[in-house]
Amino acid sequence: MGPILLVLLLALILFGVGFAVKALWWLAVIVLIVWLLGFVIHPPTGGGQRGRWYRW
Template structure:
């Protein structure tokens, strides 16, 4: 009975880790897309010559 519980617990942990990693990959892709869109839509700087940063830091 103990080995069966350990195998089921291991399967549950691996399934949870796999699901979390998949969610993190999608989150990383979304953040990358927003970051790249920031370069496209950033505002022009003073005089219109140089383009400023779209983020504050």
């Protein structure tokens, strides 16, 4: 009974880690798209300089 519970617990942990990693990949892709759109879509500024939508 003990080894079966350990295998099931290990499978549950690995499934949770796999789901979290996949979710983080999707989040990284969305952030990358928004970041790239920031270079394409930027507010116009005076003086001929390119505007930045972020404040770093």
